[in-house]
Amino acid sequence: MTVPAFARPGSLRFRGVVVSGLLGPVLVAVLTGCASDEVAIESRDVSAADAATCRELLDDVPDTLAGELRRPVDPDDALGAAWGDPALVLGCGTEMPASFDDFSQCSLNDDVQWYIPDVGLKDPSADITIWSLGYEPVISVLVPATYRPEADAVMGDLRTAINADLELVHPCL
Numbered sequence: 001m002t003v004p005a006f007a008r009p010g011s012l013r014f015r016g017v018v019v020s021g022l023l024g025p026v027l028v029a030v031l032t033g034c035a036s037d038e039v040a041i042e043s044r045d046v047s048a049a050d051a052a053t054c055r056e057l058l059d060d061v062p063d064t065l066a067g068e069l070r071r072p073v074d075p076d077d078a079l080g081a082a083w084g085d086p087a088l089v090l091g092c093g094t095e096m097p098a099s100f101d102d103f104s105q106c107s108l109n110d111d112v113q114w115y116i117p118d119v120g121l122k123d124p125s126a127d128i129t130i131w132s133l134g135y136e137p138v139i140s141v142l143v144p145a146t147y148r149p150e151a152d153a154v155m156g157d158l159r160t161a162i163n164a165d166l167e168l169v170h171p172c173l
Contacts, residue, residue: 038055038074039082039089046079046093050137052081053165054092057139060161061090066150086144088154094133094140106133106172109155112162124148130155132162134170 046054061081063070080091089158099117107114125145129165132139141158143151 007021013147017018036157037085038072039087040074040089041078041080041089042140043075044079044091044093046137050093051079053137057161057165060164062157062161065157066147068147084147086146087142088144088147089142090158091140091142093137094131096138097129100131108172112155112159113168114155129148132166134168134172135166136164136169137166139166 042115058079059079061070065083065088068088071082071084071087073080073082079093080089082089096115097117100115104115105118107116113135115131115133116128127145128143128148128151130141132150139158141154141161143154147154
């Protein structure tokens with residue numbers, strides 16, 4: 001369940017789970033169509049320290065996310081994970097989207113801060129991409145519209161790994 005979102009300075013809006021048409025500038029996931037049913041995850045350049053932290057996070061993410069089993073990714077050493085079909089895709093070491101600024105909303109779900117862009121609020125059939133907010137390295141999670149009712153569960157299922165492996169460097173409050 002989403003805890004009421006708290007606002008950054010200058011914003012008094014409340015928001016639970018919302019939808020965004022953004023797919024994320026550095027994370028693109030597509031089914032490769034191969035027999036192993038791997039999910040392609042875009043490679044990204046990250047520091048050695050961030051890569052090590054991402055590996056720890058990926059070791060700690062659950063085998064099941066929103067009731068969906070984890071799937072293999074391509075390349076197999078990608079800084080990401082995938083679950084279900086269509087794939088829920090987590091990318092580690094991503095960048096915040098261009099829509100993020102000092103006045104962007106911060107949502108709190110199970111003690112984890114998230115950024116959910118305003119784009120797509122009017123289209124509940126759109127995929128959403130959410131970003132961990134204030135943590136290093138940043139993670140993004142593509143949530144296909146099919147899983148929209150489970151978006152709270154997705155955030156909650158990742159809580160333990162995020163709190164164990166990522167450093168909160170910028171609290172929203």
